[in-house]
Amino acid sequence: MILAVASGKGGTGKTTVAVNLARVFGSGVQLLDCDVEEPNSHLFLEGELLDEEIVSIPVPQVDEPLCDGCSECGRFCQYHAIVSFGTVPLVFPAMCHGCGGCAKVCPRKAIHEVDWRIGVVETVRAGEITLIQGRLDVGMAMAPPLVRAVKARLRNGVPAILDAPPGTSCPVITTLRGTDFVLLVTEPTPFGLHDLKLAVAMVREIAIPFGVVVNRVGIGDGRAHAFCREENIPILLEIPDDRRIAEVYSRGSLIVEALPEYRGLFESLIEKTMMPKNFERV
């Protein structure tokens, strides 16, 4: 069972929900921090680093003596990663999506692929939780290949919770693809609702069952709740606007440990998301 925690607006409480769910899970669970541009789940979990692996993507390298400047490579590339004007091609590794197409279309077989480092994947054992997180190198613009490397470490048959990046763009969609259920975390404010609508449209587009978690209930207004009612979207958890939660979070502690009265909320959320047949089918 692979559960993803996403949101529209950032800062609504994805990581809060993901790490606390992982902690109350009980038996072994994998927590994947797919927000590779700024992984922060590790702030709440103490453990030992088991493994660190460098992740690279294949980018073209041109063997200049073999190249005759035909520019087929440049014509093929959709991403302007390789460019030629009857000259030896220029390669822009940061634009490359690693499709290998330029190498295939080159009539002189003058292009081969070399590894270009984009970041690392770290595996940490924190009690019952195995945390797997990606860290994109500073200066790298493309997150999805690293997100895929993190997800490649999902072990079959082991339950997993994926902490997604905020928003609705490529890194988020790469994270959500192939998961069984998505929790969309929102706050009941106009900004929260605006971005929740975008996130709902995105999750419907990729056709994964989903439900909503409303965090900081008590602030803002009732329009997020009304929206979910109108759209027949189940609200699976409501977290009140409790200042103590913010205090616990800012210390890097887990709600379910520091404020045990909240354990039940997270336990019931696990029960609900293990029975997806009850929820909206897209």
Next chain:
Amino acid sequence: MKIAFTTSGDNLDAPLDSRFGRAPKFLIYDSDANTFAVIDNQQSLNAAQGAGIQSAETVARSGAESLVTGHCGPKAFRVLHAAGIKIFNSDAPTVAAALEQYRAGLLAEANSADVEGHWA
């Protein structure tokens, strides 16, 4: 010879655009024939990434040997340089004024990008 100018308009009185990669159009002036053509650069305006590279490819394909623009970023510079196109930075208000500066030899050829990319 052909000289490319970044612009948002359709003739020599149009403003010179300060950007290269996201310039809405290029005015390609033929100094031998004293004529010009305007190329649309909408695709680069709307591109998420690689606008500089795409714009440089467009200018290279136009046959221009020189480019006059407000600013030019690193990726664009690399492509233009590889294509053998000379780059001149100008803060003239219109294409016509920039052309005057160019003809009077007032513009120095750029040997590097003069701004960072927008994603840096």
